[in-house]
């Protein structure tokens with residue numbers, strides 16, 4: 001009796017091991033759709049799109065959450081739905097494409113007549129967006145990351161009236177990289193995606209700058 | 223001049239576009255002073271190498287705890303390890319990614335080919351299962367931070383009785399089934415959404431979650447490890463792999479002498495008592511029972527499977543694509559009704575203000591109505607099949623439970639129930655026989 005039991009146990013153990021092996025094989029070497037490789041490459045121009053399954057599996061990258069400004073509608077949920085408070089999503093300024101406008105659509109409330117830095121003129125609810133005179137008629141805008149709550153009000157204004165250089169981005173020094181981002185599940189425009197950890201930014205118009213520039217711990221984003 | 227241009231743009235764009243793409247409306251200024259443009263700071267994520275370090279820590283912890291449980295048989299050391307795991311995987315790593323949640327990543331990766339499953343996540347899923355297959359649930363003993371935190375508060379454990387244990391024990395199966403269903407359809411990660419402990423590890427739980435965790439931990443003083451026993455979906459997988467484990471913690475290192483000292487030592491009701499009644503049932507009765515079971519199992523599977531498939535709409539209603547399709551449908555109905563009446567202009571102006579963010583995003587995305595509908599119906603189809611599978615699985619679980627209670631057992635000694643035992647090594651201290 002114990003012999004038979006032991007044998008059955010061994011059999012089941014083998015079965016479970018085989019099942020786990022099959023499962024891992026299936027998720028590692030799954031077929032690709034041929035359009036985009038999930039490791040951050042666009043397959044259309046890639047010559048090895050058919051044969052890249054093995055290498056891709058081996059370099060299976062960590063992923064992090066990022067939001068795509070081409071989909072975002074600045075609903076404001078980024079500020080409220082992150083598990084962190086304040087949110088790990090913050091406004092980030094692509095200086096390279098800023099117009100340095102005097103009448104900044106991201107800084108001033110629509111309809112502001114006299115362009116002063118008075119608080120009631122500012123779109124930003126926390127005065128996180130700073131305006132500094134450079135030379136006539138140009139002004140520089142920087143974000144005080146400590147103050148920014150990621151509400152996207154300035155982003156909306158800048159995108160509507162200006163160049164769209166103010167953009168919302170997940171700041172990866174603050175983000176906990178939740179297994180399922182709690183903003184992603186509530187984002188109305190499905191703007192959140194998992195991106196390869198070595199290309200963590202989806203910012204537009206950065207010019208020469210490449211993602212991965214070391215962050216200053218806290219402080220002003222400039 | 224410049225200001226005039228700006229102002230005219232201000233007027234021009236009074237009608238806010240919905241998605242604000244970066245467009246170079248104003249040229250980059252040419253500065254006359256020697257102003258240097260600041261560079262955009264982009265923080266890098268946690269180094270990828272560290273994720274492999276986590277896997278290494280997991281591996282070492284599993285090996286160490288397995289050794290402590292099986293060879294040293296020392297509750298004290300197992301306890302020390304659980305404090306370490308709570309500190310490392312709980313408070314330092316703050317809970318993500320964990321083996322429990324990885325069920326969802328694996329399920330999604332199986333069905334969605336564009337989803338990346340990092341190797342580390344796969345390992346977090348596999349390693350505890352493989353260890354359990356050889357050494358029993360040593361992962362639960364002192365590696366899982368969820369188990370550790372509950373183990374620390376189990377001061378006054380009460381026995382629940384076998385019936386209550388069995389009935390409540392169904393919940394993890396349902397939770398597992400739903401979690402796989404929702405993950406595989408790309409709807410949601412419910413294990414993460416309703417994770418009671420991650421908010422504690424990060425000190426930022428929402429009030430509702432905090433309340434739930436509080437209740438869970440408080441009840442955990444009397445009902446030891448409530449999450450592990452009556453919720454944890456990964457526990458189901460561990461339970462079944464552990465039943466066939468090669469080795470497993472035994473209460474006594476030698477022969478059981480029936481001293482009954484360990485009888486009440488397990489806080490988790492995971493010790494099976496001897497059943498020495500040799501021939502409790504006549505042969506004809508056994509045959510009758512077996513026949514009943516062969517009818518009962520397929521019957522329950524089919525009934526529950528059918529019920530599950532009928533719940534297709536309810537289940538799929540949680541999905542964002544289905545929700546959107548419903549909203550779009552309501553919207554187009556409203557517009558049709560409006561088109562019938564007069565004054566379309568005033569109506570649509572008001573409409574824009576009433577739109578939910580979802581509808582705004584839909585309008586901005588440029589998707590057509592039929593695209594939204596076909597996406598939703600694809601999801602519904604998945605939920606039809608998924609409903610059958612989930613229902614059938616539930617039926618099977620219930621049938622198995624009934625079978626388990628109907629079939630006779632024979633047991634000479636006090637032994638750990640290999641499925642339910644967390645290998646915490648408490649009972650070993652109660653056995654008078656040492657080595």
Ligand code: SF4
Nearest residue numbers: 072073074075078187
């Ligand atoms: S939740 Fe989505 S749409 Fe809303 S601001 Fe964030 S990214 Fe944009």
Ligand code: SF4
Nearest residue numbers: 124148149151152154
């Ligand atoms: S308006 Fe909102 S997103 Fe922009 S800087 Fe202020 S807080 Fe940040």
Ligand code: SF4
Nearest residue numbers: 082175176178181182
């Ligand atoms: S992954 Fe978590 S911490 Fe990061 S942005 Fe999303 S909710 Fe916030």
Ligand code: SF4
Nearest residue numbers: 362366369450454457
């Ligand atoms: S049953 Fe689940 S929560 Fe409990 S220790 Fe095991 S894996 Fe962790």
